[in-house]
Amino acid sequence: MLYREAGDFKTSYRDDGQTFPIRLDRVAYYAVLIVAFLIVPFVINDYWANAVVVPFLIYAIAALGLNILTGYAGQVSLGTGGFMAVGAYAVYKLMTTFPEINIIIHILLAGGITAIVGVLFGLPSLRIKGFYLAVATLAAQFFLVWLFNKVPWFYNYSASGQITAPTRTVFGLAVTGPSTSAAAKYLICLLFVFILAWVARNLTRGTLGRKWMAIRDMDIAAEIIGVNPLSAKLSAFAVSSFFVGVSGALLFSVYLGAAEVGEAFGINKSFLVLFMIIIGGLGSIFGSFAGAAFMVLMPVVLKNLLVGQFGWATDLAAHFELMIVGALIVFFLIAEPHGLARLWALTKEKLRLWPFPH
Amino acid sequence: MKRKFIALLAAGIVAASPALADLVVPNLSYRTGAYGANGTQYADGFNDYFTLLNERDGGIGGEKIQVPECETAYNTEKGVECYEATKDSGALVYNPLSTGITYQLIPKVSVDKKVLYTPGYGRTSAKNGTVFEWIFNAPANYWDGASVAIKYLLDENGGDLNGKKIALVYHNSAYGKEPIRTLQVLAEKHGFTLTQLPVDAPGQEQKSQWLQIRRDRPDYVIMWGWGVMNQAAIQEAANIRFPMENFIGIWWSGSEVDVKPVGAQANGYKALTFHGVGTDYPVYDDLQEYVIEPGKASQGGEHVGSVLYSRGMYAALVISEAIRKAQELAGTPEIDPEQLRDGFEQLDITPERLTELGLPDFGPEIKMTCDNHGGSGMSRMQQWDAKAGKWNLITEFTEPDQDVLKPLITEDSEAYAKEAGVTPRDC
Numbered sequence: 001m002l003y004r005e006a007g008d009f010k011t012s013y014r015d016d017g018q019t020f021p022i023r024l025d026r027v028a029y030y031a032v033l034i035v036a037f038l039i040v041p042f043v044i045n046d047y048w049a050n051a052v053v054v055p056f057l058i059y060a061i062a063a064l065g066l067n068i069l070t071g072y073a074g075q076v077s078l079g080t081g082g083f084m085a086v087g088a089y090a091v092y093k094l095m096t097t098f099p100e101i102n103i104i105i106h107i108l109l110a111g112g113i114t115a116i117v118g119v120l121f122g123l124p125s126l127r128i129k130g131f132y133l134a135v136a137t138l139a140a141q142f143f144l145v146w147l148f149n150k151v152p153w154f155y156n157y158s159a160s161g162q163i164t165a166p167t168r169t170v171f172g173l174a175v176t177g178p179s180t181s182a183a184a185k186y187l188i189c190l191l192f193v194f195i196l197a198w199v200a201r202n203l204t205r206g207t208l209g210r211k212w213m214a215i216r217d218m219d220i221a222a223e224i225i226g227v228n229p230l231s232a233k234l235s236a237f238a239v240s241s242f243f244v245g246v247s248g249a250l251l252f253s254v255y256l257g258a259a260e261v262g263e264a265f266g267i268n269k270s271f272l273v274l275f276m277i278i279i280g281g282l283g284s285i286f287g288s289f290a291g292a293a294f295m296v297l298m299p300v301v302l303k304n305l306l307v308g309q310f311g312w313a314t315d316l317a318a319h320f321e322l323m324i325v326g327a328l329i330v331f332f333l334i335a336e337p338h339g340l341a342r343l344w345a346l347t348k349e350k351l352r353l354w355p356f357p358h
Numbered sequence: 359m360k361r362k363f364i365a366l367l368a369a370g371i372v373a374a375s376p377a378l379a380d381l382v383v384p385n386l387s388y389r390t391g392a393y394g395a396n397g398t399q400y401a402d403g404f405n406d407y408f409t410l411l412n413e414r415d416g417g418i419g420g421e422k423i424q425v426p427e428c429e430t431a432y433n434t435e436k437g438v439e440c441y442e443a444t445k446d447s448g449a450l451v452y453n454p455l456s457t458g459i460t461y462q463l464i465p466k467v468s469v470d471k472k473v474l475y476t477p478g479y480g481r482t483s484a485k486n487g488t489v490f491e492w493i494f495n496a497p498a499n500y501w502d503g504a505s506v507a508i509k510y511l512l513d514e515n516g517g518d519l520n521g522k523k524i525a526l527v528y529h530n531s532a533y534g535k536e537p538i539r540t541l542q543v544l545a546e547k548h549g550f551t552l553t554q555l556p557v558d559a560p561g562q563e564q565k566s567q568w569l570q571i572r573r574d575r576p577d578y579v580i581m582w583g584w585g586v587m588n589q590a591a592i593q594e595a596a597n598i599r600f601p602m603e604n605f606i607g608i609w610w611s612g613s614e615v616d617v618k619p620v621g622a623q624a625n626g627y628k629a630l631t632f633h634g635v636g637t638d639y640p641v642y643d644d645l646q647e648y649v650i651e652p653g654k655a656s657q658g659g660e661h662v663g664s665v666l667y668s669r670g671m672y673a674a675l676v677i678s679e680a681i682r683k684a685q686e687l688a689g690t691p692e693i694d695p696e697q698l699r700d701g702f703e704q705l706d707i708t709p710e711r712l713t714e715l716g717l718p719d720f721g722p723e724i725k726m727t728c729d730n731h732g733g734s735g736m737s738r739m740q741q742w743d744a745k746a747g748k749w750n751l752i753t754e755f756t757e758p759d760q761d762v763l764k765p766l767i768t769e770d771s772e773a774y775a776k777e778a779g780v781t782p783r784d785c
Contacts, residue, residue, distance in 0.1 A: 047446065050438060051442050055435070256462060257466070258434075260461075263559065
């Protein structure tokens, strides 16, 4: 009744092709943006920023990146953690070597460096597919972690092998380092999320995105209709790695502040991001966000409910948390194999007919 | 339905906070994951000592102590979340039992003005109180441990380690890498060669490292391990028949859970420690009466008296003594973290005081000042007796080689000060 297409007339192709063709969606989108940019920064506190919102935003970027590669271009990757580490170490080297240059430029450069590394490791994708490619990217994961552990130059020869983000400012406001306010952390991440999600959305519905999807759906057919697999696959690796690199750079510099490659960017991180896109929905921008929210929020919510509200012992709660999250993943995938994004789409379908379904 | 769900979600995200006005000492523990077996015992000792103070003395200076627990699973991201969730509840001091989490928290506590107490772990150069105002790591740190281990080996070899080969098997993380710098300097000073053998976390897989040890035949092996890595290493050492008495672990590699799985072959394995072990101390009578018998022991009290339980208890003891000192200095039982920092800086736990607390000769004397946040650094050696199933102390408390350590600590803390933009305080 409220959520409907009726009366929403489109008079140009431009209108027809917009991301949110239904008025209510558009309104909701702008409302979310206004709330996110103008209201949340004033009410956010350290706990919400550090435990919930900032990790959600950063993982959303990583999930977007992996979704481009796996969801849109069909190239399975288990190297996400390693590529995030490239972003983190790149931004660390850049911010300590060129302290006078703005951190935003460093983060973008870190994404660029990751893109180059991603293309290098994407080369095998031209010959191998599916599980075989997953194993090749797994090698990237282990190689990169080993590299950052082994070569002291990457961590500026610090005694412990840890990298620590010094304080850097944007417009005089600290965005990295310990004195960063919750709002500054949040805003810098939100800015990157907004821009990158916008870029991802527009890339995936343009020529490049269509090439990726053609390769995903059937690479031989794609080649016959004139899609160059070399450029399509490598561009998917490049764009995806750029996103993942930016998220790694933000994870280290804005969120964690100090990181150790084996722990912060281990194989677990690769699986975490892969789970995010599988649960959220492969080949969907909304799915990347939904998956990241699910995987970041669920453990925090369960932990606080079980320990905070019900007063359970912390270890019991931690074990239950693993079981519940695991069970929920299985449940969601059985109920809807195409992820939360598909569930959301179905809800919207039903809403259009509500309250008079045929 | 939907609204209810959202309300539940919101309730779930906002952590429940303890009532204000009590002394809050959060316990960032880990009872799950690859390090859970070790973390559980430490957390139990930590909880039980505060329960004892609450039950027997009604808290410290009449103020009850609250120990909200938060599970970190030895994971830095969860550790940060735990810190953020508890810091606004009036928390005074943190003891995360993880060098990785410590590195995360050092800049944060310095801004939020909370005390970080990291006995026997964390960043070694935090000993320099002029740079690390809020961090304390007495009674001993990793470099102290490395130095005491080498000193012990010097004693065994009549003061000469020239030409000896020593291998360091370490957890490939910030924790395991800490002693390398000191050991390198000591190798130069005493003329032994140091081989570094990193083991990737969690450390179940060490075949190649021990193959290398079998090939190189080092005279001694020193280990910086934690969690499952310890027992795997001791098992591998037994498999290649490496003489156990030449195998020395840091204090984090010297608990019952590390040696028991290996059985009789672990006999003779040595490890450092900075406190006593076992239940032959008068404090355990009180603990039995006030905590264990009424059923108030943390998780049923099954680990009472073990090495890591004792260490957790010892950490709680030092914190409680610092709180007591702070109350004395501030003249009020309700102290804030700033006053607690002053309490730590003027802390003096003498052997007499330890006896009064029911733990005679349990730990070294701890005396901290504004510029020395690390105490004396003394530790002693213990050896595992597999037949009796207990650790025996085999040396007295030994001083580390401060001539070597002091310049290293100054150098590292100054590097940190420069990197983080900290101006060292005057003391």
